[in-house]
Amino acid sequence: MVTRRAVVLGSMALGCVGIMPAFAAAKRSRAMQLLDPNNDGSISLDEARKVASALFDRLDRNRNGVLNKRELGGRVTPQEFVVADPDKDGTLTKAEYLSVVEKRFKAADSDNNGAVDEKELTARPGRALARLLQL
Numbered sequence: 001m002v003t004r005r006a007v008v009l010g011s012m013a014l015g016c017v018g019i020m021p022a023f024a025a026a027k028r029s030r031a032m033q034l035l036d037p038n039n040d041g042s043i044s045l046d047e048a049r050k051v052a053s054a055l056f057d058r059l060d061r062n063r064n065g066v067l068n069k070r071e072l073g074g075r076v077t078p079q080e081f082v083v084a085d086p087d088k089d090g091t092l093t094k095a096e097y098l099s100v101v102e103k104r105f106k107a108a109d110s111d112n113n114g115a116v117d118e119k120e121l122t123a124r125p126g127r128a129l130a131r132l133l134q135l
Contacts, residue, residue: 042115
C-alpha cells in the first residue's frame with residue numbers, strides 16, 4: 001500500500017534528479033564558456049573555426065592577410081608551423097592557420113564524435129586547442 005509519505009518522498013527524489021543537471025551545467029570552464037556560444041556543452045569544428053577565424057583577424061594587426069611567428073605569439077609549435085607553411089614563406093594564411101586548428105581539434109576529439117566536450121577540453125590535446133583559440 002502506497003502511503004502519502006511515500007508519494008511525497010518519491011516526488012522529492014524525482015525533483016532532485018531534475019535539479020542535478022543544472023548544478024553540473026554550472027561548472028563550465030572559462031574556455032568552454034568562450035568557445036561554446038550555443039551553450040550545448042561541446043565545441044563543434046565549425047565553432048572552433050569561427051573562433052579561430054576571428055582570432056586570426058585580431059592577430060593580423062597590419063591587415064596583410066598572413067601571420068608570422070611573432071604575430072602568432074607561440075600559439076603554434078615550430079613543428080606545426082613548418083607543416084602548416086607548405087610554401088615556406090615564413091607566414092601562415094588564414095587557411096593554413098585553420099588547418100592547424102582542425103588538426104588540434106581532431107586530436108582533442110578523443111571519442112571521434114565531431115565535438116569536444118568539457119572533459120576532452122581539459123585533457124592535454126584539448127588544452128592545446130584552447131591555447132590556440134584564446135587571446
